[in-house]
Amino acid sequence: MSLNTTACREETLQPFKLYGDHRSGNCYKVALLLSLTARPFEWVETDVMQQSTRTTDFLEMNPNGRVPLLQLPDGRFLAESNAMLLHLAEGRPYLPTDxxxxxxxxxxxxxxxxxxxxxxxxxxxxxxxxxxxxxxxxxxxxxxxxxxxxxxxxxxxxxxxxxxxxxxxxxxxxxxxxxxxxxxxxxxxxxxxxxxxxxxxxxxxxxxxxxxxxxxx
Amino acid sequence: MSLNTTACREETLQPFKLYGDHRSGNCYKVALLLSLTARPFEWVETDVMQQSTRTTDFLEMNPNGRVPLLQLPDGRFLAESNAMLLHLAEGRPYLPTDxxxxxxxxxxxxxxxxxxxxxxxxxxxxxxxxxxxxxxxxxxxxxxxxxxxxxxxxxxxxxxxxxxxxxxxxxxxxxxxxxxxxxxxxxxxxxxxxxxxxxxxxxxxxxxxxxxxxxxx
The missing domain is CATH 1.20.1050.10 (Glutathione S-transferase Yfyf (Class Pi); Chain A, domain 2)
Known part of the structure; x- marks a missing residue:
């Protein structure tokens, strides 16, 4: 019981990680929704002008070499800003159920x-x-x-x-x-x-x- | 009761209408899913090369002037091929629930x-x-x-x-x-x-x- 509680608490504390360039509207979309839904997230500045999305390490996380890139609390990576919006808005008032x-x-x-x-x-x-x-x-x-x-x-x-x-x-x-x-x-x-x-x-x-x-x- | 049955039957008989150019892969996507899900549909050939998507009548249906354009059995129009795929696949094995x-x-x-x-x-x-x-x-x-x-x-x-x-x-x-x-x-x-x-x-x-x-x- 106490182990479960600990695991649960750790999962809650692990924030989303958002790799983004602060000048990019596509990155802003996701940061805005994370903010509106009160989810804590860590912003990892990733400078597109400096080719930071084309390094070996970045391509390992997103083979398409683009930001934004969202790392979920469980460690998995999701690409494409609008896919992130759909995923993060599920069950929230920002995505209709009708x-x-x-x-x-x-x-x-x-x-x-x-x-x-x-x-x-x-x-x-x-x-x-x-x-x-x-x-x-x-x-x-x-x-x-x-x-x-x-x-x-x-x-x-x-x-x-x-x-x-x-x-x-x-x-x-x-x-x-x-x-x-x-x-x-x-x-x-x-x-x-x-x-x-x-x-x-x-x-x-x-x-x-x-x-x-x-x-x- | 009989009125409801009639309405229901009429709705079932009214097919989807798909405005498309037979050379377009975007149109093919939707036709393929309609076919896989055994939904009858009427294909309305709309020649992109002849600017058939830019006529006043067509722009009334889709202000963005593109095919495919899907008319639902209730008469409403939906644009964007991948939006149609998501809408038509809901509740079917072609869209995961996980x-x-x-x-x-x-x-x-x-x-x-x-x-x-x-x-x-x-x-x-x-x-x-x-x-x-x-x-x-x-x-x-x-x-x-x-x-x-x-x-x-x-x-x-x-x-x-x-x-x-x-x-x-x-x-x-x-x-x-x-x-x-x-x-x-x-x-x-x-x-x-x-x-x-x-x-x-x-x-x-x-x-x-x-x-x-x-x-x-």
């Missing part, structure tokens, strides 16, 4: 990784961290056009609903907030998207919300 | 849409359907390199496990099969990836498996 609302969460999470992040995050990275506005002018033009199209799709949905699924804040909002709130750092203008701008404020008003600077590090 | 095995399914589904499909599917599209091997030589070089890296990540996992999650065939395998089995149509050599090639055969041996040509159309 099958249709849940399907919509899935839909927006894949939209984010396919049509949104590859445009908004990459434009921001090229401009803000690599300082390549001139050298990558053509590529940035395409990324900004496609990024604005993705924001247009979001704006249409948010014009008739306060959040992306079931009228309530969920991990779909967390995923899409991450690189939408930094869109202008990549030169993508948010001013045409009224519903998106109002939704950004709603997300920031969610109880327990923490900013990227507060969550990562 | 939380860790399920997390791995999520991980591989996002890997597929972020690190795999944008390389393998786009290389295939440029070469096979747009005939731009020469004009897009530089872009193809990058896509093929990144595509091979994704196959390397898969190969590492498949060297110690027959399938991607829990040692059993799941929607993670369906998603990754779609554009892996057509990799060479985009000029990406599968011969270095022994475990991947053996896994392709295992997927094709799953009871009820149907090919892309059989499933789409």
């Amino acid at each position: 099958v249709w609302e849940r399907a919509l969460v899935y839909q927006w999470l894949f939209f984010e990784q396919y049509s949104h992040e590859p445009n908004l995050a990459v434009a921001r990275f090229l401009v803000k961290f690599l300082d390549r506005e001139v050298e990558e002018a053509e590529r940035l033009k395409v990324l900004r056009k496609q990024g604005s199209q993705a924001l247009g799709v979001m704006d249409k949905t948010l014009s008739s609903s306060p959040f992306f699924s079931g009228g309530r804040f969920s991990i779909a909002d967390i995923a899409l907030y991450a690189y939408t709130h930094t869109a202008e750092e990549g030169g993508i203008d948010l001013s045409p998207f009224n519903a998106v701008r109002q939704w950004l404020q709603r997300v920031e008003s969610v109880p327990g919300f923490v900013s990227m600077a507060q969550a990562c590090g | 939380v860790w095995e399920r997390a791995l399914v999520y991980q591989w589904l996002f890997f597929e849409q972020y690190s795999h499909e944008p390389n393998l599917a786009v290389a295939r599209f440029l070469v096979k359907f747009l005939d731009r091997e020469v004009e897009e030589a530089e872009r193809l070089k990058v896509l093929r390199k990144q595509g091979s890296q994704a196959l390397g990540v898969m190969d590492k996992t498949l060297s110690s496990s027959p399938f991607f999650s829990g040692g059993r065939f799941s929607i993670a395998d369906i998603a990754l099969y779609a554009y892996t089995h057509t990799a060479e149509e985009g000029g990406i050599d599968l011969s270095p990836f022994n475990a991947v090639r053996q896994w392709l055969q295992r997927v094709e041996s799953v009871p009820g498996f149907v090919s892309m040509a059989q499933a789409c159309g």
Whole structure:
């Protein structure tokens, strides 16, 4: 009995470990959800610019060489930010139990990784961290056009609903907030998207919300 | 009582409707799962090359202008192929109930849409359907390199496990099969990836498996 209690206590005390770059919106998503669900976690700064995700040691943990990477309290590793959101939100109010609302969460999470992040995050990275506005002018033009199209799709949905699924804040909002709130750092203008701008404020008003600077590090 | 029975029967008779292009691996994924789960569906051919996903009528159904698009028996629309897989596999043997095995399914589904499909599917599209091997030589070089890296990540996992999650065939395998089995149509050599090639055969041996040509159309 006492042994079990000890084991149980040790498991509770072992925190999640989140390997992340503090500038990455994908890493922020996971830190934000861990924070909202009051789970203690250890942040392990992993500098993408210094190729820290391509070392032999890191590739042993994640063969795809990317952050974020989540180490669970039992030692296992999970990759892909939106997979972490789904896993960590199970049984919590941030993931609907209704099958249709849940399907919509899935839909927006894949939209984010396919049509949104590859445009908004990459434009921001090229401009803000690599300082390549001139050298990558053509590529940035395409990324900004496609990024604005993705924001247009979001704006249409948010014009008739306060959040992306079931009228309530969920991990779909967390995923899409991450690189939408930094869109202008990549030169993508948010001013045409009224519903998106109002939704950004709603997300920031969610109880327990923490900013990227507060969550990562 | 008789009214309920009638309503129930009508609902059963109304099939799923899948808007898809018969050349698209993303559309094939959904058709394959619908077939494996013995759900009748109506295929609505939607020609991407003819911009059929960008018409006013289509954008009304999916503002993101992409196929596949699934219309549920109740008339609602769901976008994003991997969201459809998760929704349609719920409660079926193709989606694990174990939380860790399920997390791995999520991980591989996002890997597929972020690190795999944008390389393998786009290389295939440029070469096979747009005939731009020469004009897009530089872009193809990058896509093929990144595509091979994704196959390397898969190969590492498949060297110690027959399938991607829990040692059993799941929607993670369906998603990754779609554009892996057509990799060479985009000029990406599968011969270095022994475990991947053996896994392709295992997927094709799953009871009820149907090919892309059989499933789409």
